Amino acid sequence: MPERLHRGLVHEARGQLLEVLERGGTVVLFGDQSVYGDHPRDWLPGVAWEHRPTNFWWWLDPEAESGIVAAQPDHSLFRRISLADATWHHHGIFRPPPGADTIIASTDGAAVLYVDRVSSPGTLVVSSLDPLSHFGSYFMPATERFLDGFLPWLVEDLS
Helix, strand or coil: CCCCCCHHHHHHHHHHHHHHHHCCCEEEEECCHHHHCCHHHHHCCCCCEECCCCCCCHHHCCCCCCCEEECCCCCHHHHCCCHHHHCCCCCCEECCCCCCEEEEEECCCCEEEEEECCCCCCEEEEECCCHHHHCCCCCCHHHHHHHHHHHHHHHHHHC
């Protein structure tokens, strides 16, 4: 699910997405979950969203930190991307269910990207990063590098 989908369309598709998870499939959720209102928190298993203000301009300060860290630096995703490839800004954080794998975290340990294989028979990949809305806009090259590594990881390593 790309970020910033029409709320009504998300509502209409929720049953199909839950069916994918129940059949053991994979659902990937990107972006600012507050845009969706109450939908993902209520219908996707184990998703607990926490709004945090987005600092879109942190990178303009040479002393600034992005606010994210590699929670599992040895995770297979980091054989495909670097942390810099996942560094632009993020839209809040998640509190994953016990047993889920947080791969990228905020500096206080909350999930920015996690994989949940415990809340359903399927796999739920959740991230507050928004690479799809920035891909191709040519001012955030990290998003292209992220997708160039994330998509093969999703297909080849995660499955």
